[in-house]
Amino acid sequence: MSTLTRSRFSRSSSSIPFLTAALVLVFLVLGVSQQANALPAFARKYGLRCSACHESWPMLNYFGQKFKDNGYQLMNDRDAPIWQNPGYWPVTFRITPIWHRVSTGKVEVDTYADGNPTGSTVRRVTSTGFDLSGLDFHTGGTLEKNISFYLLPSSDSTGAFHFEQVFVRLDNIFHSSWLNVKLGRFELDNLLSEKRILTLTGNGGVYQTYHFMPVGDGNIFGQIGDNQLGLEYMGHSVNDRTRISAALVSSSDGNVGLSTGANSYTGFFAGSQAFDTGRLGVQRIGFYAMVGQAATYYLTQGGVPLGGSGVANKGFSRVGFVGQFYFGPHIDLQIVTQHGSDNPWFGQGYGNAIATDGDGGTTATCSSPTPGCPFNNVPGTVLPVGAQTPTWNGATFEGHYVYSPQLIFIGRYEFEKMSQQANGAACTACTGGAGAGPSASNLGNISTYTIGFRYNPFMTSRAGLAWHNEYNWLHQDGTGPVIGLPSANINTGEVLTGLDFDF
Amino acid sequence: MGATAVLALPMPLVAQLTQNDLQTRLGTESHIGNITGHAKDGKADYRRYCVSCHGDLGDGNGESFPWVDPKPRDFQLGVFKCRSTPTGTLPIDQDLFDTIARGLDRSNMPQWSTFTKQQRADLVAWVKHFSPRWVSEKPGTPIVIPPEPEVTADRIKAGRDVFARVQCWKCHGVLGQANGPSAATLTDDLGRPIAAYNFTEGAKPKCGDTDRDIYRIFMTGLDGTPMPSFADNIKPEEAWDLVFYLRTLMSQKSKEKELAKQLGLKPVDPNAPPPTQ
Numbered sequence: 001m002s003t004l005t006r007s008r009f010s011r012s013s014s015s016i017p018f019l020t021a022a023l024v025l026v027f028l029v030l031g032v033s034q035q036a037n038a039l040p041a042f043a044r045k046y047g048l049r050c051s052a053c054h055e056s057w058p059m060l061n062y063f064g065q066k067f068k069d070n071g072y073q074l075m076n077d078r079d080a081p082i083w084q085n086p087g088y089w090p091v092t093f094r095i096t097p098i099w100h101r102v103s104t105g106k107v108e109v110d111t112y113a114d115g116n117p118t119g120s121t122v123r124r125v126t127s128t129g130f131d132l133s134g135l136d137f138h139t140g141g142t143l144e145k146n147i148s149f150y151l152l153p154s155s156d157s158t159g160a161f162h163f164e165q166v167f168v169r170l171d172n173i174f175h176s177s178w179l180n181v182k183l184g185r186f187e188l189d190n191l192l193s194e195k196r197i198l199t200l201t202g203n204g205g206v207y208q209t210y211h212f213m214p215v216g217d218g219n220i221f222g223q224i225g226d227n228q229l230g231l232e233y234m235g236h237s238v239n240d241r242t243r244i245s246a247a248l249v250s251s252s253d254g255n256v257g258l259s260t261g262a263n264s265y266t267g268f269f270a271g272s273q274a275f276d277t278g279r280l281g282v283q284r285i286g287f288y289a290m291v292g293q294a295a296t297y298y299l300t301q302g303g304v305p306l307g308g309s310g311v312a313n314k315g316f317s318r319v320g321f322v323g324q325f326y327f328g329p330h331i332d333l334q335i336v337t338q339h340g341s342d343n344p345w346f347g348q349g350y351g352n353a354i355a356t357d358g359d360g361g362t363t364a365t366c367s368s369p370t371p372g373c374p375f376n377n378v379p380g381t382v383l384p385v386g387a388q389t390p391t392w393n394g395a396t397f398e399g400h401y402v403y404s405p406q407l408i409f410i411g412r413y414e415f416e417k418m419s420q421q422a423n424g425a426a427c428t429a430c431t432g433g434a435g436a437g438p439s440a441s442n443l444g445n446i447s448t449y450t451i452g453f454r455y456n457p458f459m460t461s462r463a464g465l466a467w468h469n470e471y472n473w474l475h476q477d478g479t480g481p482v483i484g485l486p487s488a489n490i491n492t493g494e495v496l497t498g499l500d501f502d503f
Numbered sequence: 504m505g506a507t508a509v510l511a512l513p514m515p516l517v518a519q520l521t522q523n524d525l526q527t528r529l530g531t532e533s534h535i536g537n538i539t540g541h542a543k544d545g546k547a548d549y550r551r552y553c554v555s556c557h558g559d560l561g562d563g564n565g566e567s568f569p570w571v572d573p574k575p576r577d578f579q580l581g582v583f584k585c586r587s588t589p590t591g592t593l594p595i596d597q598d599l600f601d602t603i604a605r606g607l608d609r610s611n612m613p614q615w616s617t618f619t620k621q622q623r624a625d626l627v628a629w630v631k632h633f634s635p636r637w638v639s640e641k642p643g644t645p646i647v648i649p650p651e652p653e654v655t656a657d658r659i660k661a662g663r664d665v666f667a668r669v670q671c672w673k674c675h676g677v678l679g680q681a682n683g684p685s686a687a688t689l690t691d692d693l694g695r696p697i698a699a700y701n702f703t704e705g706a707k708p709k710c711g712d713t714d715r716d717i718y719r720i721f722m723t724g725l726d727g728t729p730m731p732s733f734a735d736n737i738k739p740e741e742a743w744d745l746v747f748y749l750r751t752l753m754s755q756k757s758k759e760k761e762l763a764k765q766l767g768l769k770p771v772d773p774n775a776p777p778p779t780q
Binding site for chain 1: 544547548550551552554555556566567570571604606607608609610611612613614615616617618619620621622706707
């Protein structure tokens with residue numbers, strides 16, 4: 001499903017009230033869409049139940065991760081399509097009808113008297129109703145032994161499609177599991193996969209750690225949760241205990257059409273090692289690092305930024321550790337940490353001059369360089385006095401109690417805390433943060449909890465159905481509407497129940 | 504190997520078990536080195552990973568049975584292909600432990616190498632608890648495999664003679680392409696059609712692809728299939744010769760293949776009188 005619902009809590013200060021309202025709209029219109037790679041088509045091909053590869057569909061277990069790392073192959077010499085019935089067509093669809101209640105604490109709304117507008121105020125907006133997620137059409141598998149593919153046209157809940165994932169992968173080159181190469185648009189090698197997340201709410205259906213941006217920051221390109229366009233090398237030991245990967249991706253946040261920088265790339269590196277700990281299970285620890293550059297100056301024509309013309313690259317990084325810890329067959333804890341850093345230019349709102357949406361297209365094009373359009377680092381622009389490198393630290397803790405393959409309980413806590421704001425103490429005319437002056441040290445900090453459970457009434461190799469129940473609560477510091485309440489915090493809650501199915 | 508050489512394996516008569524029967528065997532253990540596996544601890548993994556093929560009762564009648572070929576193993580019979588023990592005997596725990604991790608090429612059984620050793624040991628115990636054979640019988644004694652000799656041209660030629668004498672070609676074909684005259688008639692012990700192993704396709708032999716694994720297959724047979732044990736027909740040194748010759752039929756590069764090429768070694772002639780021992 002599309003990534004359109006991913007919350008983008010950090011934008012230029014001028015757009016905060018708009019974004020708050022938009023957040024509500026996103027909840028209401030797009031609901032719970034997000035994508036997952038769970039393929040009954042694979043189960044049908046190999047005769048295995050969903051539970052063989054999924055801790056709980058769609059989250060992979062260790063065996064499923066190995067299957068994926070082998071290029072969707074079991075390596076039992078039955079992987080080539082020649083072994084399948086000619087009528088076999090590896091297609092899976094997934095969509096989720098739901099009911100949900102969304103409550104956003106502080107939304108700026110107009111006020112009226114005698115039918116005439118009198119200004120605006122801040123109030124909580126709560127909505128309930130039935131809804132749909134987006135639709136995913138997954139198809140994937142092998143073109144030939146050791147040549148695998150994936151194609152995922154994905155829509156939002158209105159049916160607007162984009163290509164969420166498309167790649168071809170050469171597996172086990174020279175008969176070595178250490179040599180696999182993938183080309184296309186794909187999920188970065190995140191052990192805790194957002195594309196296989198077990199939760200569905202607007203804020204709980206993504207990992208905030210994978211998308212966090214400081215308030216006013218213009219760098220959308222450092223979101224490790226978004227699928228990216230590029231080339232990936234991946235290698236692993238035969239039993240998948242050791243895994244390494246390195247990807248070179250365009251600094252475009254996965255957007256097609258060379259719409260962003262003229263020559264900007266990002267590297268993503270990951271490695272992990274698993275350990276056999278007897279009855280406790282297999283424990284895994286690892287690291288990841290995303291280091292890249294993205295454009296801040298786009299050539300303009302009539303004042304309008306030209307897609308694909310971005311230059312004046314500036315740097316950014318996201319680094320962290322990953323842990324997957326199992327405490328017997330029923331309980332596990334997954335941890336991801338992150339230290340993020342953006343160049344000061346990004347912190348002041350430069351970077352995303354084309355207003356890309358992370359789903360492969362552009363959401364808007366400025367008709368003129370008016371206020372409200374993204375900043376553009378045109379020649380002669382100087383960094384405001386006091387501007388500094390925004391840095392932050394975050395972590396995701398997700399625990400599961402797997403009563404059985406058919407019933408899983410989920411609990412998650414995430415925090416993202418700024419360690420240095422883009423607007424330093426000397427700022428008087430800065431363009432980052434929440435205003436021209438120095439930013440509060442906690443501006444944009446996020447805390448969020450998600451709890452839920454998924455019950456699969458049946459478990460076969462043919463299809464998947466989960467009764468999904470979830471509650472998410474998210475708190476962000478200082479990003480509420482400014483009307484009479486500067487630096488208001490926002491609290492958003494959502495409860496959701498639905499039937500998540502795929503076939 | 505030749506249909507004429509197929510041994511009639513004794514088929515234990517096993518009544519279909521019930522969950523109640525199995526409850527009484529939950530104390531079944533396995534012993535792998537210093538690891539002890541417990542059947543009751545293997546149940547969860549079995550139900551997660553194995554049940555769709557092997558079934559709740561271990562009878563190989565899981566939901567995927569109709570679509571899986573070869574058919575899943577019926578654990579209630581207690582008959583296993585990959586053993587280190589003589590034909591007709593139960594395997595040792597290590598054999599089952601290795602099979603789980605290795606998987607079975609050209610079948611739907613994947614390599615479950617992601618499990619911890621403890622998980623595998625528990626699964627072995629769970630698999631054992633399905634069959635009453637482990638209550639009434641002891642596993643066989645693993646066969647002794649002598650050290651592997653040096654590969655020579657003479658040994659490869661001698662191996663070809665063994666291949667002809669015990670009529671491997673009748674099932675596997677003179678070039679190892681599984682197209683011998685008996686190939687189309689092969690069935691397993693339950694009467695289901697079964698294919699001979701094709702040496703030329705690059706697939707790994709089901710029970711391991713080292714020279715010792717291949718040697719072991721001759722000498723133990725693959726119980727439940729037409730592949731018999733040749734322990735009574737082939738001397739140990741002849742078995743090694745046969746291993747070397749079979750390497751010349753396989754698609755992978757090998758020293759044996761190179762030597763055969765230098766020799767200009769020709770395939771066996773099915774019309775020639777069988778070589779004498």
